[in-house]
Amino acid sequence: MEKLTRNVCTFCTALLRRTELQVIVERKEALKESGYKMEGRLAFLDLLLDMVQSGQMDETDVQAEVDTFMFEGHDTTSTGLMWAIHLIGNHPEIQRKIQAELDEVMGDEEDVTTEHLARLKYLECVLKEALRLFPSVPIIMRELSEDQVIGGVSVPEGVTLLLNLLLVHRDPAQWKDPELFDPDRFLPENSVGRKPFAFVPFSAGSRNCIGQRFALIEEKVIMAHILRHFNVTAMERVHEVRPKMEIIVRPVSPVHIKITRRRPIVSP
Numbered sequence: 001m002e003k004l005t006r007n008v009c010t011f012c013t014a015l016l017r018r019t020e021l022q023v024i025v026e027r028k029e030a031l032k033e034s035g036y037k038m039e040g041r042l043a044f045l046d047l048l049l050d051m052v053q054s055g056q057m058d059e060t061d062v063q064a065e066v067d068t069f070m071f072e073g074h075d076t077t078s079t080g081l082m083w084a085i086h087l088i089g090n091h092p093e094i095q096r097k098i099q100a101e102l103d104e105v106m107g108d109e110e111d112v113t114t115e116h117l118a119r120l121k122y123l124e125c126v127l128k129e130a131l132r133l134f135p136s137v138p139i140i141m142r143e144l145s146e147d148q149v150i151g152g153v154s155v156p157e158g159v160t161l162l163l164n165l166l167l168v169h170r171d172p173a174q175w176k177d178p179e180l181f182d183p184d185r186f187l188p189e190n191s192v193g194r195k196p197f198a199f200v201p202f203s204a205g206s207r208n209c210i211g212q213r214f215a216l217i218e219e220k221v222i223m224a225h226i227l228r229h230f231n232v233t234a235m236e237r238v239h240e241v242r243p244k245m246e247i248i249v250r251p252v253s254p255v256h257i258k259i260t261r262r263r264p265i266v267s268p
């Protein structure tokens with residue numbers, strides 16, 4: 001089984017590398033054909049290729065950056081969505097509230113627009129609350145650049161600190177009934193006076209998550225599509241599924257979801 005997992009992993013990495021290379025090569029060709037005309041705000045890959053063109057980066061650097069984005073941006077959002085669905089599937093009353101908001105905001109429209117996204121406020125609270133309980137990246141590390149006193153303990157420069165975001169998010173000093181899944185905590189009126197570092201699923205400071213806005217949009221769009229058309233029911237209770245602290249917070253045991261149709265999908 002271990003060998004099979006290793007082989008699948010090697011295959012997927014190779015496939016990803018090939019896809020990345022293909023994306024980079026195709027874009028480069030297109031830019032070459034246009035005579036490297038790049039104006040206004042550049043898309044991320046164009047910006048990198050522009051830097052290659054001006055000698056500030058080489059192609060290996062570009063691939064490393066594309067790699068980071070593809071890895072950081074994939075597992076994090078998919079795991080965040082998995083926990084969100086597990087939590088929603090355990091709380092039918094919260095699911096009904098999300099669906100009522102979706103029906104009100106989207107009516108019969110199939111595509112999620114930027115205007116819809118701005119109005120899906122309750123859904124956003126739900127996704128944030130899921131990230132509070134299960135932050136996709138549960139632990140981050142920082143090396144102290146100067147001596148610090150933390151909680152009365154002197155910690156010298158150079159020490160690497162492990163910051164456990166999952167515990168920060170469940171600190172009873174900051175959150176009432178921290179184990180409770182309660183999206184209303186994130187309503188503006190309930191967020192007044194909350195410490196800025198009580199909720200940091202995307203880290204904080206100069207090396208925080210560059211994709212955080214994109215991640216929330218992506219999660220909102222996917223959840224909107226799922227919950228408009230389907231009801232989800234969790235087969236395991238929340239306390240039965242323990243989180244495993246790896247680079248990404250995964251469930252120790254599999255999570256099963258029953259899906260039933262709520263309304264038909266209308267083809268465009």
Ligand code: HEM
Nearest residue numbers: 072073076077080136137140201202203207209210211215
């Ligand atoms: C729910 C989704 C996501 C979560 C919870 C998340 C969380 C984080 C966290 C906690 C960090 C800081 C890591 C550290 O300090 O060691 C980080 C960094 C980063 N994230 Fe995300 N992320 C998410 C989605 C994304 C997406 C969609 C992208 C790209 C499209 C992305 C790109 C990055 C990059 C490039 C960094 C490194 C930034 C730097 O070092 O300056 N992330 N993310």
